[in-house]
Amino acid sequence: MITYEYPFNERIRTLLRLEDLFDKTSHFLQHDGAQEHHVALVTLFEILEVAGRADLKMDLIQELERQRQTLLAFRNNPEISEEALSGALYEIEQASAALLAMTGKMGQYLRENDWLMGIKSRAAIPGGVCEFDLPSYHYWLHQSSDARRNAILGWLKPLLPLRDGLAIVLRLLRASGRPEHQLAKNGTFQMMLGGSTAQMVRVSVRLGDPCIPEISANKYALNIRFTSPDGDLRPRPCDREVAFDMTFCNL
Numbered sequence: 001m002i003t004y005e006y007p008f009n010e011r012i013r014t015l016l017r018l019e020d021l022f023d024k025t026s027h028f029l030q031h032d033g034a035q036e037h038h039v040a041l042v043t044l045f046e047i048l049e050v051a052g053r054a055d056l057k058m059d060l061i062q063e064l065e066r067q068r069q070t071l072l073a074f075r076n077n078p079e080i081s082e083e084a085l086s087g088a089l090y091e092i093e094q095a096s097a098a099l100l101a102m103t104g105k106m107g108q109y110l111r112e113n114d115w116l117m118g119i120k121s122r123a124a125i126p127g128g129v130c131e132f133d134l135p136s137y138h139y140w141l142h143q144s145s146d147a148r149r150n151a152i153l154g155w156l157k158p159l160l161p162l163r164d165g166l167a168i169v170l171r172l173l174r175a176s177g178r179p180e181h182q183l184a185k186n187g188t189f190q191m192m193l194g195g196s197t198a199q200m201v202r203v204s205v206r207l208g209d210p211c212i213p214e215i216s217a218n219k220y221a222l223n224i225r226f227t228s229p230d231g232d233l234r235p236r237p238c239d240r241e242v243a244f245d246m247t248f249c250n251l
Contacts, residue, residue, distance in 0.1 A: 001204040001245070006215040011059060012173070012199050014050060015166045021047045022163045029152060032145035038129070040152055045120045048107040051162060057099055057106065060165040063251065064096045067172055095168055098161035106162070110155060169251070173200060177247040187211070187226040187238035195219050198248040205244045213244070 007013040021043055028040035071089055074080045110116055119137050122128040131138035140148065179202075182189060196219050203213045203224065211226045212235060226242045227235035 002207050003202055003204045004213050004215065005200055005202050006217060007200045008198060008217060008219065014053060014056065015170055017050050018047060018162070018166055019170055021050065025152075025156065029149055032149075034141040034145075034148070037145070037148045037152060038141065041119070041155075042123050044110075044152065044156055045116075045123065047159060048110055048120075051106045051159065053106075057102060057162070060162070060169060061096055061099050063169050064092050064099075064165060067169075067251070068092045068096070092168060095161065095165045099165050102158070102161055107159065109158060113155075116155070173249045173251050174202070176251060177202070177249040179204065179245040179247045182244055182246050184224060184226055184242040184244065187240060187242055189222075189224040189226075189244075191222045193217075193220055193222055196248065198250045200249045202247040202249060203244055204247075205242070209242070211238050211242045211244075 005016060007016055025040050025043045025047065028036040028043065031037075068089060071085060071092070074085055075082075105111075115136065119129065119134060122133055129137060140151075177198075198219070201215065201217060201222065203215060205211055205213065210228050212229065214225045214227060214235075216223045224244075226238040228238045230236055
């Protein structure tokens with residue numbers, strides 16, 4: 001199955017964007033090439049921009065505390081594994097403590113690094129990080145892969161509590177719903193939600209089925225229009241019945 005996630009509010013949208021950026025940074029850091037490390041660094045700059053919301057850290061701390069209180073209610077429940085419950089509570093408490101230990105504006109230490117900010121500003125220009133624009137960066141890219149990787153990890157490390165906290169929140173969010181099988185007749189599906197409290201919907205389509213869901217939703221209505229890519233991957237209306245799984249998620 002291939003799953004498409006559609007957030008219903010800006011808060012979840014921000015967490016999904018950060019999750020994607022942290023995953024990309026981790027992926028490119030596993031490689032040794034200078035070009036991969038350049039992409040990892042540019043992606044770190046994107047994390048800095050998305051994480052700049054002043055209330056993001058407190059949002060995560062409050063949500064983790066809410067989930068901790070919910071889990072505490074399951075103490076001494078014979079149907080719940082005490083070991084699994086203790087492990088989940090410990091993970092949440094560790095993530096909350098790490099977030100609380102973050103001081104100052106998110107990523108301020110990066111903004112105070114003039115060398116990095118010079119690269120960031122040039123990276124926003126197409127082709128703006130050539131060696132004649134940034135000779136010192138060109139020199140850095142020719143250092144050993146371990147030296148580059150360790151430098152990026154050092155710049156990334158203070159932001160990792162953010163990654164760990166949002167990973168827990170998104171994992172709990174995704175696990176909160178149950179998938180239901182649905183059919184889109186003539187490639188369209190509509191549902192009235194009546195003021196639903198759902199924060200995200202997940203639509204899963206069989207991987208071999210060339211149908212792409214275009215989703216628009218709010219707490220009152222959900223609309224899905226399936227399209228099929230042509231030879232140039234341009235979407236065209238899908239006018240046949242499409243089977244899919246749909247999951248509403250809410251913390």
